[in-house]
Amino acid sequence: MFEKVLIANRGEIALRIHRACREMGIKTVAVHSTADADAMHVRLANESVCIGPPSATDSYLNIPAIISACEITGADAVHPGYGFLSENARFAEILEAHGITFIGPTAEHIRLMGDKIQAKSTVKELGIPVVPGSDGAIKTDDEAYKVAEETGFPVLVKAAAGGGGRGMKVAQTREELSGALANARSEAKAAFGDDSLYMEKYLGQPRHIEIQVVADSHGNVVHLGERDCSLQRRHQKVLEECPSPALNDAQRAEIGGIVSKAIKGLGYLGVGTVEFLYENGEFFFIEMNTRLQVEHPITEMVTGIDLVREQIRIAAGLEMSFTQDEVAFSGHAIECRINAEDPRTFTPSPGTIKDFHTPGGLGVRVDSGVYSGYRIPPYYDSLIGKLIVHGRNRNECLMRLRRTLHEFVIDGVKTTIPLFQELVNEPDFINGDYHIHWLEDFLAETT
Structure with missing residues (x-):
């Protein structure tokens, strides 16, 4: 160790x-x-x-x-x-060259999954379902028109080296496609230094479902179920829950098994997350994140497994401390990302926190590095912390979330807590009836 x-x-x-x-x-x-x-x-x-x-x-x-x-x-x-x-990947290689262990996957797998075109091709060969679209990078507008005719409009143009929603443009019609390609290329070049693009069928109202996997150097691969990350704004996750209200046990086991088999075939090492769009009972691969996710605590709350501990053990060459048969899913968990932002405009609100009081009680966890008197700097992302609650079922979890949001005190800066206080009382959210465009529609209607 x-x-x-x-x-x-x-x-x-x-x-x-x-x-x-x-x-x-x-x-x-x-x-x-x-x-x-x-x-x-x-x-x-x-x-x-x-x-x-x-x-x-x-x-x-x-x-x-x-x-x-x-x-x-x-x-x-x-x-x-x-x-x-x-x-x-280069950072992982440099560490290895200096005899220092990188607690994460190999540079090879980081690089492979960082290229969205190559990642899609690879997982397709390994049996993971993908969104219909181009087989590789689109080199010309004529090629893009041909792909769009095959898949049908609307289509989504995406940066091959993309992430965080950058370099992504939707074309609803043939007339919009040329502009979407030009804008996506420009944005991708500025953000990633690479203007390579690919295209996919644009799904109307899908959910964002991701599968958590863990793999060690002894040939063991385990999945820890799914997280539903469909509440998003501009492709950025705002709230996540585990398990998804949209899946049943059979669907969960099926997609988890497909992903585990693929990850084993890939020879992957460490913790990773395979992300999907889910619509009309079908899963479509988006990307794989070769790192710990912001929302990992809800998986920990439902399984009782410390993912960071497992990362460290695996990087040290040890077997993971559990098998698939030993993974037990218990109850429901929800995470709210509490940001120092205006709850409506999402404008960053750096400054000094005057009062900071976190909620507590059974099934409540707050991951945050701030304290009263701490000054939130303007140089980084605006995440103050994460409120994570767990209940025996989704209803209990929602009741606990309402209570904790009213207990949470952060004075001195604006935060997104008022937005979550609204969301937990919305019928669609209460019923689990939402998709990746729902939050933006809600904000547009209520602002």
């Missing part, structure tokens, strides 16, 4: 990783920018190293500075969390 893990991240996920390490008897190193010198994970870690100024490019994305921090402190492994360098 590792003696010392460097946490190459910040905020709530850095604190989450630190806690798992401490429970395993592993020392931690916190790296931080000058803007995060007073962050909670920095205060609690065994050691801390400042790696640069506030800009993420000069700090959390600064690979030489992180390698230097490893060498200075003697860290023998790095956990990247999510975002930043978590899906950077």
Whole structure:
């Protein structure tokens, strides 16, 4: 087992990783920018190293500075969390070259799944259903028109190197396709330095369903059920729940088995998430994230399995601590992403938190690295923390969520808590009758 893990991240996920390490008897190193010198994970870690100024490019994305921090402190492994360098294949390779373990999959698999065209082709060969569309990159507009005629309009143009909704454009008609291609290429080039595009059939009202998988170096692959991430704004997840209100046990077991078999065939190592659009009883692959997900706590609440602990064990060469037969799903969990944003315009609201009081009680978990007096810097994402609640069933979970949202106190900055207080009383949400466009429709109707 590792003696010392460097946490190459910040905020709530850095604190989450630190806690798992401490429970395993592993020392931690916190790296931080000058803007995060007073962050909670920095205060609690065994050691801390400042790696640069506030800009993420000069700090959390600064690979030489992180390698230097490893060498200075003697860290023998790095956990990247999510975002930043978590899906950077080159970073994983550089760590390996320096004799430092990357707590994540191989660089080969990060690179493979980072290319959306290659990922789609690969999983299709492994038996995972995919959205109808182009077989590879679209080189010309004429080729795009041909694909659109085969799949039918509307179509979705997507950046091959994309993520987070960038480089994605919908064309409802043939007349809109040329503009969608041009805009997607421009956006993809600016965001990823790669303007390669591909196309898929645009699904009208699908749900976003993702399957959590864990694989070790001993040939074991296990799925931990699904998460429903359909409440989204501009392709960004806002609230997630587990299990999905749209699936039954038979569907869950079937898609979980398909994904597990494919991941085993891929030879994947570590924790990963395979994401799907789900409509009319059919699953269509979107992408695979080769890292820990923001929403991983709801899976932990329902299964009782510590995913970060398993990541660390697997990276150390150990078998995972459970088998598929030992995975027991219990109750229902929902996560709300509490952001420092205006609850209607979603404009970031950095500033100093004057009062901070988290809810508690049975089945309540708050993952956050902030505290009263903490100043939310304007340089990074606006996530304050995650409110996660668990109940014996979905109804109990919803009742608990309503209660905890009214207990949660964050003064000094605007937050998205009022939005969630609205959502938990909406009939469609209460009934679990929503899709990936539902939230944007709701906001448009109520603003």
